[in-house]
Amino acid sequence: MVARLAGLGFDWLCLDAQHGGYSRTEIIEVARSFPPDPVELVVRVSSGDFVAIGAALDAGARAVIVPQIESAAQAREAVAATFYPPVGRRSMGQLGRMWDGATLTVEEANLTTTCAVMIESAAALLAVEEIAAVEGVGQLFIGPHDLSLSLGTTVPGLLDDDSETSPFARIVQAAGTYGRSVGGFAGTPEIADRFREHGITCVAVATDLWITAAGARAALGADLSA
DSSP: OHHHHHTTTOSEEEEESSSSOOOHHHHHHHHHHSOSSSSEEEEEOSSSOHHHHHHHHHHTOSEEEEOOOOSHHHHHHHHHHHSOTTTOOOOOOOOGGGGTOOOOOHHHHHHHOEEEEEEOSHHHHHTHHHHHTSTTOOEEEEOHHHHHHHHTSOHHHHHHOOSTTSHHHHHHHHHHHTTOEEEEEOOSHHHHHHHHHTTOOEEEOOOHHHHHHHHHHHHHHSOTTO
């Protein structure tokens, strides 16, 4: 299923090991069949733990999305787990050689791997400038559902706030100050469009469940008699 989705024109596909059902073994199985180019394999890891981040990258992920980052110290730990020395403390153990897949040199991996840290709480928003300043953080990734819960609002409320002091504006500004990109989980194309209006350029447009449901509705609504 993932390999099929990878051939449909997406820039990247994300396996969710936090709220989804992907175990380490299942991530490896996906990576074995994942096309090398041009789509990127991304994993939202279960936590900022060294083992979780390293396992996703060893399987072949080109980026990790690290949840529940609320301080610069936590961001530094995520960066350390993502990159090899001298940038970080990642352990060498890429698995691609087990199936004749691609492996990277230390230098290649450090240049092409992305550490995206999630901004999804009031505490993270309060520290977002310090988090964005951490060397090695490549992207601030917005988790709108948890962020809205933490701020006492809703996802539509976040999207409707177009003021210069809105949560999204603050995140985008902090990212721009330090040369980081901004990503976010939309879940539907309509919400993805709203994200882009806020300057959030790397968007999880849809889930596999949404794509399956949309395909089913299209098939059921089509004239199959021809």
